[in-house]
Amino acid sequence: MYTFSSKLKTFSIILMALGILGIGYGFLTAPKNIEEVETLLAKESSEHGGGHGEAAAAHHEESTALAHHEETSEAHTEEVKAVHSEVIVDNDSVVANNDSVIAKEEITHEIKSEESHETAVAHEVKEDKHDVSHEHDPKAHTEHVLHQLQNKPWSALYVACIFFLLLSMGVLAFYAIQQVAQAGWSPVLFRVMQGITAYLPVGSIIFFILLILCGLHFNHIFVWLGEGVTDPNSPNYDAIIAGKAGYLNFPFWIFRAALFLIGWNLYRHFSRKNCLAQDEANDDLYYKKNFKMSAGFLVFFIVSESIMSWDWIMSFDPHWFSTLFGWYVFASFFVSGITSIALVTIYLKSKGYLEYVNTSHIHDLAKFMFGISIFWTYLWFSQFMLIWYANIPEEVTYFITRIQLYNLPFFGAVVMNFVFPLLILVNTDFKRLNWVIIMAGIVILLGHYVDFFNMIMPGTVGDRWFIGVSEIASILFFLGLFIFVVFTALSKSPLLAKRNPFIEESKHFHY
Numbered sequence: 285m286y287t288f289s290s291k292l293k294t295f296s297i298i299l300m301a302l303g304i305l306g307i308g309y310g311f312l313t314a315p316k317n318i319e320e321v322e323t324l325l326a327k328e329s330s331e332h333g334g335g336h337g338e339a340a341a342a343h344h345e346e347s348t349a350l351a352h353h354e355e356t357s358e359a360h361t362e363e364v365k366a367v368h369s370e371v372i373v374d375n376d377s378v379v380a381n382n383d384s385v386i387a388k389e390e391i392t393h394e395i396k397s398e399e400s401h402e403t404a405v406a407h408e409v410k411e412d413k414h415d416v417s418h419e420h421d422p423k424a425h426t427e428h429v430l431h432q433l434q435n436k437p438w439s440a441l442y443v444a445c446i447f448f449l450l451l452s453m454g455v456l457a458f459y460a461i462q463q464v465a466q467a468g469w470s471p472v473l474f475r476v477m478q479g480i481t482a483y484l485p486v487g488s489i490i491f492f493i494l495l496i497l498c499g500l501h502f503n504h505i506f507v508w509l510g511e512g513v514t515d516p517n518s519p520n521y522d523a524i525i526a527g528k529a530g531y532l533n534f535p536f537w538i539f540r541a542a543l544f545l546i547g548w549n550l551y552r553h554f555s556r557k558n559c560l561a562q563d564e565a566n567d568d569l570y571y572k573k574n575f576k577m578s579a580g581f582l583v584f585f586i587v588s589e590s591i592m593s594w595d596w597i598m599s600f601d602p603h604w605f606s607t608l609f610g611w612y613v614f615a616s617f618f619v620s621g622i623t624s625i626a627l628v629t630i631y632l633k634s635k636g637y638l639e640y641v642n643t644s645h646i647h648d649l650a651k652f653m654f655g656i657s658i659f660w661t662y663l664w665f666s667q668f669m670l671i672w673y674a675n676i677p678e679e680v681t682y683f684i685t686r687i688q689l690y691n692l693p694f695f696g697a698v699v700m701n702f703v704f705p706l707l708i709l710v711n712t713d714f715k716r717l718n719w720v721i722i723m724a725g726i727v728i729l730l731g732h733y734v735d736f737f738n739m740i741m742p743g744t745v746g747d748r749w750f751i752g753v754s755e756i757a758s759i760l761f762f763l764g765l766f767i768f769v770v771f772t773a774l775s776k777s778p779l780l781a782k783r784n785p786f787i788e789e790s791k792h793f794h795y
Contacts, residue, residue: 285547285722285775285777285778285779286632286637286774286775288655288684288772288773288774288775289635292766292772293483294772295764295767296764296765296767296768298763299760299761299763299764300474300760300761302757302760302761302767303757303758303759303762303763303764304757304761305443305756305757306315306753306754306757307437307754307758307761308438309339309757310370310436310437310440310752310754310757311752313620313753314434314436315430316428317430318427318430321429321430321433322426324429324433324518329793332545335439336591343523349431355629356595376547387528394520400708408771409438417544421433425587428749432744432746434504435503435505435745436748436754437503438744439505439740439741439744439745439757440754440757440758441494441738443733443736443740443741443755444733444755444758444759444761445487445491445762446491446596446597446615447736447760448621448762448763448765448766449483449484449487449488449490449491450478450613450616450617450620451621451729451766452484452544452619452621452766453483453589453617454595454619454622454624455477455481455621455622455625456477456484456548456551456552456621457482457585457621458477458618458621458622459477459478459555459578460479460578461578462474462477463555463574463575463578464508464562464575464578464579466575466668466697466786467786467794468786469645469648469757469790470648470790471492471668471781471786471789471790472638472640472645472647472787472790472791473625473629473641473649473782473783474559474780475778476628476629476632476638476774476779478555478556478773479770479771479774479778480628480775481552481556481643482626482767482769482770483639483765483770484548484549484552485549485552485553486765486769487762488549491545492541492542492545495496495541496538497612499534499537499538500572502636504744505600505743506530506538506599506600507522507600507602507743508522508525508532508599509534511624512787513525513526515524525602528602531767532602537595540595541555541592541595541596544588544715547588548585548588550579551578551581551584555574555577555578555581558570558573558574558577559574559784560699562574562781562783562784563778563783564783565772565780568785570786571783571785574576574746589610589613589614590611590614592696593609593610593612593613593614593761594609597736597739597740600739600743601742601795603678604678604681606679606682608666611663612660612663614736615656615659615660616701616732616736617703617732619653619656619659619660619728620656620728620732621652622649622652623653623725623728624725624729624777625649626646626649626650626653626721626725627725629641629646629649630718630721630722632644632774632779633718637779640780640791642793642794643716644793644794644795646715646716646718646721646795647715647716649711649721649779650714650715650716650721650724651727652707653705653709653721653728654706654709655717657701657705657706657709657728658702658706660701661698661701661702664698664702671683671685685742686738686742689742689746689747689749690742690749693737693738694732694738696734697731697734697738699730699731700727700730700731701728701731704728704731705724705727708724709724710721710724737755747777
C-alpha cells in the first residue's frame with residue numbers, strides 16, 4: 285500500500301493556498317467600471333504616444349477616403365442627371381425618327397442602370413459611414429476593453445480548470461482502451477491510472493459550477509451567452525449566433541455538460557469498483573463486466589468528446605468552426621494524460637513502489653507520448669494549412685488573430701508539443717531514461733496548457749492577454765488540488781491489480 289507522504293501533502297496544500305490567494309488578487313485587481321478603464325487607456329496612450337498618433341492618422345485617412353467616396357458619388361449623380369436632361373431635350377427628335385426607337389429604349393435602360401448604380405453607391409457610402417463611426421466609438425471601445433479585462437481572471441481560471449479536468453479524462457480514455465484491447469503490458473499500471481482519474485469527480489464539480497456562473501452572467505467569456513445577441517431588436521444582435529440559437533442556448537448547453545460529466549464519472553466509478561472486486565473474486569466475471577462497460581464507454585466518449593470540444597472551447601469563437609476541432613482537442617488532452625501516467629509512475633517507482641514496473645513499461649509510455657505528439661502535430665498542421673490555404677475570411681480570421689496577437693504562444697506551442705518531443709523521444713534509448721521522460725513530460729504538459737490557452741484566450745480577452753498572477757495562480761491551485769486528490773486516492777487501495785487475467789504477462793513484460 286502506498287502512503288501519502290507528509291511532505292508531498294504539505295506541498296500540495298501550499299500550492300492550493302498560493303493559488304487561492306493569487307486568484308483572489310486577480311479578481312480584486314480587475315477593473316470594476318468604465319472610469320478605471322479610461323484611466324488605464326489614458327496611461328497606455330501617454331506611454332505609447334506613437335501608437336496613438338498612428339491610430340489618429342489612420343482614422344484621418346479613413347475619413348478622407350470616405351469624403352472622397354462621397355464626392356465621387358455626388359459627381360456621378362450630377363453626370364447621370366445631365367445625361368437624363370440631354371435625353372429629354374432630344375426626345376422629340378429621337379421619336380420623330382422611327383429608325384431610332386431602339387436607340388431610345390437603349391438610352392432609357394442605360395439611365396435606369398445609372399440610377400440604380402447611384403442608389404447602390406449612396407447605400408454603400410451610408411454603410412461605410414456607419415462602420416467607421418461604430419469602429420471609432422470611444423464609449424463602445426472602452427466598454428469592450430472593460431469586458432476583456434474583467435474576463436481575464438475568469439478565463440485564466442477556466443483554462444486551468446478545463447486542462448486538468450480533460451487531462452484526467454485522457455487517462456480514463458487510455459485506461460478504457462487498454463481494457464478493450466486486452467493489453468498484456470499495462471495491467472501493472474492500472475491502479476496508477478485509476479488514481480489519476482480520481483481527480484475527475486472533483487474537477488467535474490468545479491468545472492460545472494464554473495459553467496453555471498457563466499450562464500448566470502457572472503462574466504462575459506462566452507459571447508453567445510450575452511444579452512440581446514439573439515434579439516433582432518437589440519443593438520447587440522448577432523445574426524450568426526441567432527442562427528445557432530437552437531443549439532447554443534444555456535438550458536440545452538448545460539444539460540449536455542451535465543450528461544457528459546455524469547456519464548464519464550459513472551464509468552470511472554464502476555470500472556474502478558469492478559477492478560477492486562476482481563482482486564477478491566475467484567473467476568473473471570468482474571473483468572468481463574469491465575470489458576463490456578469499457579467498449580460501451582468508448583462509443584459514448586468519442587461522441588461526447590467531440591460535442592464537448594464544440595461546447596466548451598470552440599463556442600468561444602461562435603462565428604468559426606472546424607470539422608477537425610474535436611480530434612485536435614482530443615489529441616491535446618490524450619497525450620497530456622499519458623504523460624501524467626508516466627510522471628506519476630516514475631515518482632512512485634523512485635519511492636520504492638510498483639516493483640513490477642520496469643524500463644519496458646516506461647519505454648511503452650514514452651512511445652505513446654512520442655506517437656500522440658506526432659498525431660497532435662498532424663492535426664494542428666492539417667487544420668491550419670487547409671484553412672490558411674483556402675483563405676476564406678470567416679475561417680482564416682481565427683488564425684490571423686492568433687498569429688498577430690498571440691504570436692509567441694501560438695508558435696511556441698508547436699515547438700513545445702512537436703519539435704521538443706521529436707528531438708528528445710525519437711531515440712529509443714532515451715525512452716528508457718527517467719530523467720529524459722521527466723524533462724520531456726514537463727515540457728509537453730506546459731506546451732499543451734499553452735495550447736488550451738491559445739484556444740480560449742483570444743475569444744475572451746483578445747489582445748489584453750499576458751501571463752500574470754491570475755494565470756500562474758490558477759495553475760498552482762489546480763496542480764495542488766490534482767496532486768492532493770490523486771495521491772490520496774493512490775493510498776486507498778493496493779497498487780497492483782493482482783487478479784487481472786493479464787497480470788502475470790504484465791509483470792514479466794520485457795523486450
